Amino acid sequence: NAGVTQTPKFQVLKTGQSMTLQCAQDMNHNSMYWYRQDPGMGLRLIYYSASEGTTDKGEVPNGYNVSRLNKREFSLRLESAAPSQTSVYFCASADGRGVEQYFGPGTRLTVT
Amino acid sequence: AQSVTQLDSQVPVFEEAPVELRCNYSSSVSVYLFWYVQYPNQGLQLLLKYLSGSTLVKGINGFEAEFNKSQTSFHLRKPSVHISDTAEYFCAVIDMYSGGGADGLTFGKGTHLIIQP
Numbered sequence: 510n511a512g513v514t515q516t517p518k519f520q521v522l523k524t525g526q527s528m529t530l531q532c533a534q535d536m537n538h539n540s541m542y543w544y545r546q547d548p549g550m551g552l553r554l555i556y557y558s559a560s561e562g563t564t565d566k567g568e569v570p571n572g573y574n575v576s577r578l579n580k581r582e583f584s585l586r587l588e589s590a591a592p593s594q595t596s597v598y599f600c601a602s603a604d605g606r607g608v609e610q611y612f613g614p615g616t617r618l619t620v621t
Numbered sequence: 622a623q624s625v626t627q628l629d630s631q632v633p634v635f636e637e638a639p640v641e642l643r644c645n646y647s648s649s650v651s652v653y654l655f656w657y658v659q660y661p662n663q664g665l666q667l668l669l670k671y672l673s674g675s676t677l678v679k680g681i682n683g684f685e686a687e688f689n690k691s692q693t694s695f696h697l698r699k700p701s702v703h704i705s706d707t708a709e710y711f712c713a714v715i716d717m718y719s720g721g722g723a724d725g726l727t728f729g730k731g732t733h734l735i736i737q738p
Binding site for chain 1: 630666670
């Protein structure tokens with residue numbers, strides 16, 4: 510039982526490049542989330558998905574797209590990376606009403 | 622919408638001393654409350670949660686927190702810290718009625734607990 514897994518762990522991009530961050534959970538949870546963590550800012554919600562086939566914007570969605578591929582997987586895409594997107598990205602999943610969330614180990618992204 | 626204030630960005634404490642990490646929240650609705658811990662270069666791990674019932678909740682690694690509704694606070698305490706408690710600690714809230722909807726968890730900015738030998 511791996512919980513929530515994220516790939517890659519680290520990534521360096523040049524401005525304008527695109528990439529997809531992958532997240533998968535094996536806890537049969539309905540809800541999945543993408544957060545970004547910036548120094549001194551805590552975590553902020555980018556997008557969330559209440560169930561397969563549904564996604565909604567969070568607090569900071571600009572510059573990102575998401576796909577809920579199936580119940581297990583929730584990906585985050587940067588179409589044209591910008592230095593302001595340098596951050597640590599965390600995926601989380603939750604059962605029921607999404608109250609208790611379980612986090613992945615994070616992806617550290619640097620955009621130069 | 623909710624907001625969370627962690628009053629101290631950094632707390633240095635000597636090993637085996639007690640510690641309190643402060644958290645205050647504001648919300649127009651009832652909330653659930655959480656403390657998460659993040660060890661260096663790792664993800665977030667749930668330390669403890671308040672959903673209902675006793676206002677004193679116990680978590681992992683000897684931590685506890687007390688929910689005070691009148692003061693809208695949820696301070697984290699440990700009677701005797703160990704060097705391995707060095708980490709970033711985040712207080713978080715979620716709307717009791719909408720759960721993890723569009724707002725997700727609302728986090729404070731974090732408190733860095735530094736244990737000095």
